[in-house]
Ligand SMILES: Nc1ncnc2c1ncn2[C@@H]1O[C@H](COP(=O)(O)OP(=O)(O)OP(=O)(O)O)[C@@H](O)[C@H]1O
């Protein structure tokens with residue numbers, strides 16, 4: 001299958017006053033055409049920063065290492081004006097918070113049409129018409145009227161639809177959606193996920209879905225990457241990871257997700273707190289919270305290794321892992 | 328929008344009335360009167376004068392007579408400069424004062440906007456540090472001191488600019504007063520713009536704009552300027568009022584023919600009519616400015632406009 005994005009040995013580091021925070025380390029993954037990749041992990045595991053880095057949107061104190069190849073261009077370290085030829089056109093991003101991600105002082109149509117003017121060279125009228133069509137497509141009633149509205153006149157769900165429309169205007173090869181449903185209420189969440197699925201299928205767009213809710217992943221994603229303390233700890237097909245997790249952290253995540261944990265008859269959140277990136281434990285970062293940890297895990301960090309059938313995991317433990325036996 | 332403006336105008340009426348009342352009585356409370364000169368006037372002359380200007384009436388009657396006059400657009404005679412009505416004096420000095428104030432306002436606002444935006448875009452790099460420092464100077468040194476220093480340096484020592492005075496058309500004489508007036512205003516605007524621009528550049532919606540690949544210029548001009556201007560615009564009204572009042576002093580220092588000259592002499596001479604007239608006029612100007620600013624604000628912020 002054709003790969004649209006290939007991330008190689010990527011790292012994200014933030015400079016602090018007299019130290020550094022490694023938010024992402026040694027990240028590797030490929031994204032195939034039309035595929036949906038879910039990126040899951042607890043708060044602070046580096047999910048957002050990894051993809052903001054690819055988009056060139058890190059905070060000023062951030063540095064990115066490694067490569068993110070989109071075809072034969074490396075997005076990392078690219079000069080901003082050159083990056084601007086790809087951002088919004090071939091690779092687009094939707095952010096966590098629809099309430100603050102639209103400019104409050106500009107009409108919806110302005111914020112949409114400018115993308116087409118910039119990347120497609122449309123004139124204003126044509127861009128506006130196309131924008132209105134796209135609003136209709138994402139399920140906004142009376143799109144022509146809404147196009148003239150300001151963001152504060154729309155509900156959260158509507159705003160997130162606007163964000164989706166905006167990101168898909170140029171039919172990008174890659175869409176990164178950073179917790180696109182977290183801020184919305186549950187009924188709207190399901191509609192929104194449907195919408196993602198339909199539109200990315202229609203456009204052949206590859207989707208990266210960042211979330212900490214495995215419930216969201218279930219119906220939508222093909223593959224998934226589990227992150228812990230800035231690193232990928234398990235990767236593989238969604239079904240494989242759901243039914244047969246190989247990393248205790250993946251197991252723990254499954255356990256703390258209500259309607260998946262039902263099968264295990266009880267909800268069993270992972271004990272303890274996510275690690276501070278500045279003071280990662282020695283050995284495997286997950287060891288203090290892991291029920292399967294043994295001596296080796298305290299000394300050595302398990303590398304991400306092939307676990308067969310297109311899966312990878314970073315764990316020394318090879319024995320069986322039963323539900324219920326999580327820390 | 329129009330009804331909003333209309334309501335604002337209505338709500339200004341009590342403010343005007345209150346100002347007139349307070350000023351009227353405070354002036355009368357101050358010791359001395361318009362006819363206390365170096366040489367005491369003969370008693371019967373004084374009596375006639377007082378009768379002529381209604382000053383022998385009970386103070387409340389005087390007040391109502393005055394308010395009645397103002398309502399008819401008559402600010403009364405000047406009590407010190409005979410043969411002049413207050414309206415006449417104001418119409419001589421006001422155009423000059425307004426011209427001076429507005430020019431300084433425009434110069435200061437534009438310079439402040441540009442400097443503040445440049446500093447914000449270069450946050451924590453040398454242009455920013457430079458601006459933050461330079462801007463402190465006119466904020467710390469008061470107007471009159473600055474004016475005198477400028478006269479001394481550029482007028483006397485260097486001889487680049489005239490020290491003061493003004494004849495129609497000699498615009499070179501206005502350079503120094505305008506800059507002196509504009510500097511503290513520009514400094515305040517620059518600080519405000521810098522702060523709000525830095526805040527806006529860190530918002531999620533600017534990140535969205537960057538993610539769309541719009542480019543720095545478009546992001547600044549279309550996405551960042553409008554929201555960053557909001558706090559600045561609400562300062563512009565009061566800012567212009569400071570400028571116009573500051574202008575009274577600066578006019579005096581540079582011997583310029585604005586109402587500043589009349590106002591200060593009038594206050595010293597207890598020229599009740601002229602002081603009140605000038606004050607009322609200023610209140611009007613300031614209220615009008617605030618109204619304009621509010622309308623501008625509504626244009627910038629759709630939330631205000633549509634509610
Ligand atoms: N500008 C910065 N300077 C220093 N550290 C930062 C900066 N931005 C992010 N970080 C750190 O990077 C780490 C990873 O953050 P990230 O936003 O990727 O988390 P996340 O996995 O997306 O979590 P969430 O689910 O809460 O969104 C966090 O510990 C955060 O404190």
Ligand SMILES: [Mg+2]
Pocket residue numbers: 047048049096178
């Ligand atoms: Mg995040």
